[in-house]
Amino acid sequence: MGRAFRYGDNVDTDVVIPARYLTTTDEKELAAHALEDLDATFVERVSVGDIVVAGKNFGCGSSREHAPIAIRGTGVAGVVASSFARIFFRNAINTGLPIIECPEAVAGISEGDEVTIDAEAGIVRNETTGEEFKGEHLPEFVMDIVRAGGLVEWVKSKGAS
Amino acid sequence: MGSTITQKILARAAGRDEVGAGEIVTCKVDLAMANDVTAPSAADAFRRMGVPDVWDRSKIALVASHFVPAKDIATAKLMTRMRQFAMEYDIEHFFEVGRGGIEHILLPEEALTLPGQVVIGADSHSCTYGALGCFSTGVGSTDLAAVWATGEIWLKVPETMKIVYTGVPGDWVMGKDLILSVIGRIGDDGASYMAMEHTGEGIRHLSMDSRLTLTNMAIEAGAKSGIVPPDETTLDYVRTRQEIMGRPNDFEVLASDDDAHFARVIEVDLNDVEPMIAQPSLPSLSIPVSTVERRKVDQVFIGSCTNARIEDLRMAAHVLGDDRIAPGVRLMVIPATQRVWKQANDEGLLQRFADAGASVSTPTCGACLGAHMGVVGPGEVCVSTSNRNYVGRMGDPTAQVYLANPAVAMAAAVVGEIVHPDEVRNAPTSLDPAVTA
Numbered sequence A: 001m002g003r004a005f006r007y008g009d010n011v012d013t014d015v016v017i018p019a020r021y022l023t024t025t026d027e028k029e030l031a032a033h034a035l036e037d038l039d040a041t042f043v044e045r046v047s048v049g050d051i052v053v054a055g056k057n058f059g060c061g062s063s064r065e066h067a068p069i070a071i072r073g074t075g076v077a078g079v080v081a082s083s084f085a086r087i088f089f090r091n092a093i094n095t096g097l098p099i100i101e102c103p104e105a106v107a108g109i110s111e112g113d114e115v116t117i118d119a120e121a122g123i124v125r126n127e128t129t130g131e132e133f134k135g136e137h138l139p140e141f142v143m144d145i146v147r148a149g150g151l152v153e154w155v156k157s158k159g160a161s
Numbered sequence B: 001m002g003s004t005i006t007q008k009i010l011a012r013a014a015g016r017d018e019v020g021a022g023e024i025v026t027c028k029v030d031l032a033m034a035n036d037v038t039a040p041s042a043a044d045a046f047r048r049m050g051v052p053d054v055w056d057r058s059k060i061a062l063v064a065s066h067f068v069p070a071k072d073i074a075t076a077k078l079m080t081r082m083r084q085f086a087m088e089y090d091i092e093h094f095f096e097v098g099r100g101g102i103e104h105i106l107l108p109e110e111a112l113t114l115p116g117q118v119v120i121g122a123d124s125h126s127c128t129y130g131a132l133g134c135f136s137t138g139v140g141s142t143d144l145a146a147v148w149a150t151g152e153i154w155l156k157v158p159e160t161m162k163i164v165y166t167g168v169p170g171d172w173v174m175g176k177d178l179i180l181s182v183i184g185r186i187g188d189d190g191a192s193y194m195a196m197e198h199t200g201e202g203i204r205h206l207s208m209d210s211r212l213t214l215t216n217m218a219i220e221a222g223a224k225s226g227i228v229p230p231d232e233t234t235l236d237y238v239r240t241r242q243e244i245m246g247r248p249n250d251f252e253v254l255a256s257d258d259d260a261h262f263a264r265v266i267e268v269d270l271n272d273v274e275p276m277i278a279q280p281s282l283p284s285l286s287i288p289v290s291t292v293e294r295r296k297v298d299q300v301f302i303g304s305c306t307n308a309r310i311e312d313l314r315m316a317a318h319v320l321g322d323d324r325i326a327p328g329v330r331l332m333v334i335p336a337t338q339r340v341w342k343q344a345n346d347e348g349l350l351q352r353f354a355d356a357g358a359s360v361s362t363p364t365c366g367a368c369l370g371a372h373m374g375v376v377g378p379g380e381v382c383v384s385t386s387n388r389n390y391v392g393r394m395g396d397p398t399a400q401v402y403l404a405n406p407a408v409a410m411a412a413a414v415v416g417e418i419v420h421p422d423e424v425r426n427a428p429t430s431l432d433p434a435v436t437a
């Protein structure tokens, strides 16, 4: 369970992790600047298990995998959004950042609410209000990658078979 | 029911007769590209995958484009990691600084992207190659590493949004204005997960350079890909490039069937399109330049994979004429590739820009992503020919970035304010070098 950090539509990868920090691929260094240009105090306030909740088109913009890695590096348990931009969606799956697409949950969560998520089942619970939401189910093929533990492991397992 | 061009390309690559929108298919990849920002992580992921070798060393392109020439020690290290990977796996198409440029302009020039192919790039603007009539899309580093390992990628077959152009473009109107007006209409996620197919009689009036701008910004509408079905302009371009590069590979020219299903159809009468400008801080905040509030500018950037080809530089030079850059304004001109740089040099364009007081640099993404060579400071106003004006994209989060075509950008540099290019010069009748040089 963690607290919800609420943001709006079109949170782009330039604010998730500005290009000036792309000079590294280190998760900890990236995490120190996560969402910096959107919310300069996010990194100070966030604790392990918290949830980022945002509107539509989350992660639009660049293909930088640094974006989901930076968010994951802060200890955030996952991102719940009304919709995800497609490259960010793939990158999140591939790098193991839990994501749930669920506009109803986004509408039903306020800043600071206590939230629990089960990304595999696509379930979001607002513990503050007691409401439960069911998000988009991931395609079976994509779930295989998630279950394998990400794309690297998935390719490895295919190579072995 | 018939198929769209995108469905046909993906069906061929998946070894199927046809594929339906929404299906997940595994496709064979014809070219897999990464740059100095994405290749280092891709190389790490590839090594962790534990496969002995890349699937095909002739189908991988590694391009030094973003932080080049290295701006500091950290970026020098990124380049080293990419260079080492290129050496270790004997990658055939590795483009070192000074021998390449921005990938999305470079690879078509090199005749490495061809009609009918599936091109996967670890860069979001990989949708650009669709101007040649191929399927091309951007992915992250790990996805790309999996392509290097297997030669394949999983893709969800996209729905298609068809944009039908009629009429003839008026004065100053370039590919940039078409795509900005479309994004203004449909929004920043208006084509989410879709293929944007640009078609109709009006497209015939667009040069290859302008078409590449059109597909370049598919991602700014949330699209997976952008595509222009090949016509004579495409084939002339592709064959010329193949001949010059000595790469006479076969390719496939496809088109959508008349009875294909389109998720949405939009009509654009080119006679109605004016030069556009996207206001801070979203590409969708685009309006005709004739209606924008006049504003003093601090910096103008003519560069990026969107608008730094030869047509763009000729247009900029035309607007500049024999004028000088307005006092108080900085103009950065960065040709997209080494080839464009040399051609602009031969045509006297670079000299003209420099004489006028511009900073003219070696090919790099540079200022486009706020990396170097023109980072904007707090509160500054910048007109840029690039594709993104998101908060903080070009530097300080309080900077205000406008997106426009090179004519509008140069007009701002000459006047020192955002103005319609009509205020500075008459529109060119042709962008033939004989007219502008």
Ligand code: SF4
Pocket (backbone or CB within 6 Å): B065, B066, B102, B104, B123, B125, B303, B304, B305, B306, B364, B365, B368, B369, B386, B387
């Ligand atoms: S020029 Fe800009 S948009 Fe194009 S590839 Fe480089 S950073 Fe990306």
